[in-house]
Amino acid sequence: xxxxxxxxxxxxxxxxxxxxxxxxxxxxxxxxxxxxxxxxxxxxxxxxxxxxxxxxxxxxxxxxxxxxxxxxxxxxxxxxxxxxxxxxxxxxxxxxxxxxxxxxxxxxxxxxxxxxxxxxxxxxxxxxxxxxxxxxxxxxxxxxxxxxxxxxxxxxxxxxxxxxxxxxxxxxxxxxxxxxxxxxxxxxxxxxxxxxxxxxxxxxxxxxxxxxxxxxxxxxxxxxxxxxxxxxxxxxxxxxxxxxxxxxxxx
Amino acid sequence: xxxxxxxxxxxxxxxxxxxxxxxxxxxxxxxxxxxxxxxxxxxxxxxxxxxxxxxxxxxxxxxxxxxxxxxxxxxxxxxxxxxxxxxxxxxxxxxxxxxxxxxxxxxxxxxxxxxxxxxxxxxxxxxxxxxxxxxxxxxxxxxxxxxxxxxxxxxxxxxxxxxxxxxxxxxxxxxxxxxxxxxxxxxxxxxxxxxxxxxxxxxxxxxxxxxxxxxxxxxxxxxxxxxxxxxxxxxxxxxxxxxxxxxxxxxxxxxxxxxxxxxxxxxxxxxxxxxxxxxxxxxxxxxxxxxxxxxxxxxxxxxxxxxxxxxxxxxxxxxxxxx
Numbered sequence: 315x316x317x318x319x320x321x322x323x324x325x326x327x328x329x330x331x332x333x334x335x336x337x338x339x340x341x342x343x344x345x346x347x348x349x350x351x352x353x354x355x356x357x358x359x360x361x362x363x364x365x366x367x368x369x370x371x372x373x374x375x376x377x378x379x380x381x382x383x384x385x386x387x388x389x390x391x392x393x394x395x396x397x398x399x400x401x402x403x404x405x406x407x408x409x410x411x412x413x414x415x416x417x418x419x420x421x422x423x424x425x426x427x428x429x430x431x432x433x434x435x436x437x438x439x440x441x442x443x444x445x446x447x448x449x450x451x452x453x454x455x456x457x458x459x460x461x462x463x464x465x466x467x468x469x470x471x472x473x474x475x476x477x478x479x480x481x482x483x484x485x486x487x488x489x490x491x492x493x494x495x496x497x498x499x500x501x502x503x504x505x506x507x508x509x510x511x512x513x514x515x516x517x518x519x520x521x522x523x524x525x526x527x528x529x530x531x532x533x534x535x536x537x538x539x540x541x542x543x544x545x546x547x548x549x550x551x552x553x554x555x556x557x558x559x560x561x562x563x564x565x
Numbered sequence: 566x567x568x569x570x571x572x573x574x575x576x577x578x579x580x581x582x583x584x585x586x587x588x589x590x591x592x593x594x595x596x597x598x599x600x601x602x603x604x605x606x607x608x609x610x611x612x613x614x615x616x617x618x619x620x621x622x623x624x625x626x627x628x629x630x631x632x633x634x635x636x637x638x639x640x641x642x643x644x645x646x647x648x649x650x651x652x653x654x655x656x657x658x659x660x661x662x663x664x665x666x667x668x669x670x671x672x673x674x675x676x677x678x679x680x681x682x683x684x685x686x687x688x689x690x691x692x693x694x695x696x697x698x699x700x701x702x703x704x705x706x707x708x709x710x711x712x713x714x715x716x717x718x719x720x721x722x723x724x725x726x727x728x729x730x731x732x733x734x735x736x737x738x739x740x741x742x743x744x745x746x747x748x749x750x751x752x753x754x755x756x757x758x759x760x761x762x763x764x765x766x767x768x769x770x771x772x773x774x775x776x777x778x779x780x781x782x783x784x785x786x787x788x789x790x791x792x793x794x795x796x797x798x799x800x801x802x803x804x805x806x807x808x809x810x811x812x813x814x815x816x817x818x819x820x821x822x823x824x825x826x827x828x829x830x831x832x833x834x835x836x837x838x839x840x841x842x843x844x845x846x847x848x849x850x851x852x853x854x855x856x857x858x859x860x861x862x863x864x865x866x867x868x869x870x871x872x873x874x875x876x877x878x879x880x881x882x883x884x885x886x887x888x
Contacts, residue, residue, distance in 0.1 A: 364766065390768025398766075404759035406824075415756045418749050419768030426749050447881060465767060 347519030405451030420469020573888025622758030627688030633805030635787025661787025706801030822871030
C-alpha cells in the first residue's frame, strides 16, 4: 500500500524555487533515503510534507487522504511525525515531559497517564530511560537527537521523517543510532531519512531519491543511485574523483 | 481528588488561608483586613496572569485591561441596572473573557516583544475608548451610592463579605492554575512556551491552546475587578487601566517564579508586603516604584526563574514539593 504520494510539489520563496516539481511515492514499511548537496531543498521538502508551510504547487497524499496545506499539528494527529535537523528540545521541561508532549498530542491523543507509560517505553527503546527526569536543556547533542526521535515515536506515527539524525554524532553514536532506526522499521513504521553520512544512508535505505537545486535528479536502489553520473556530479563536480571517493566510502 | 492532595497545591492554599484568617486574630481586624485584602488580591491576580505569562510564555504587558473592563462591566450593572454583586461579578468575568477571546484572535499571532507591545496598545486603546463612553461616565467614571451597601447588611458587613469573596477568588485561581499546570492542556501550554513551532509539529493545536490560556488568564481579573471597584466605591479610567500596575503585576510573578503555581502567590504577597513597608517608610515612600523597577532588573539579571524557580532548580526533591 502506498503510504505517501508526493505529486508535482513545488515550493517558491519569492524568486527562489527551493523545491521544483518533485514527485515520488512511498510504500508502507519502506526506508527511503533523501539525499542531495547542501541547499538542495531536502528540509524544505520535509516542511512541505508535514505542513510547516504549504507547497506553492502540487499535492501531498498521505494514506489515501489529501493533506496538502493542512496545518502541521493535524499531521501529527494523522500519524506523520518528524524530527528536526537542528534539535528543538523543550529545555525547561524534563526529558519525560518532552516525550509526553509527543504522546499526548500525537496520533492516539493519549491522556496524561497513558502518555507517561508510553513515554517511558519509548525512552527505554531509544536508550534514554535513565535520563527521564533530567531537564532536556541539560542533554548533549547525541542525547538531544535521541530525544527528538523519542518524541516523534511517542506519537505512534505511521510515517516518520528523520532530518539528519546522524549529523554531529561520533562513530559509536552513529552505529547506535543506525541500530535504533532499524528497530523502528521492525515495528512497521515507514521512514524517510535525510542524511549526509553516505555509508549510513546506503546501508539503511531500500530506495534513495536525490535532490539537486530543488529538483529530483535520480531515484532507485542505493547501488543504482550511487552509480548515477548525474548524482555524482551533483555531489562532487568531478565524476571520476567522485567515483573513487564513493568506492572508498562503500568499502 | 488524589491529584488535589499534593504539596504543590496545599502549600499555596495554606499560605492564602493563613493570611486570610490573620485579620480575625489580629488586634485591629479592620486595618489588618485591608492589608490582607491587597495582598490576597495581588496573589490572585498574579496567579491568573501566570497562566498566559508563566505557563504559555506570552508576556501580556497590559493585562490590567481585563481587570478594568471587568470592573467597569460589573460596576455598570450594579449602579445602572441595580444588580446584586454576585451576578455583576460573573458579568465582569464574562466580559473580560469575551474581550480576551476576540483580542486573542488578533494578537496571539504575534510573538515575543510584538505581543507584549500589542497588549500595551490594547490597554491604552481601551482606556481612550472608555473615556469617550458617556454611559460609563466618561473621564470621571462612576460612583456608587453609599446606600448600595445596605443590601448586604451595611458597610461593615459588605467589607467583610467582599474580603471573603476575594479570599474565595484567590483559592479558586490557585486551584485552577494548579489543575492547568498538572493537566495535558498545561503540558501543551508549556510546550508552546519552550518552542512554539516544535509544539505545533508535535500536534499541539497552538492557536486553540493559546486562546484558552488567554481567556482563562483574563476571566479571573475581570471578576476580581468587580469586587475591587465595588469595595472602592468608584471607578475611573485612570484607576481601571493603570499601566504601572500591570508592570508591578509582572514583577510579582518574576519575583516568585513564572510558570510555577506557588511562585505568583508568594511573589504577589511578598511584593505587596514590601510595597506597603516602603510606602510607610519616611525615606522610601516616594520611591516605591523605583524599588519595583530595580527589583525587576535584579531578578531578570540574576534569578530569572524567581524564588520558586530557583529552589526548584536546586534538587528533584524540591521539584516534587513546589509545583
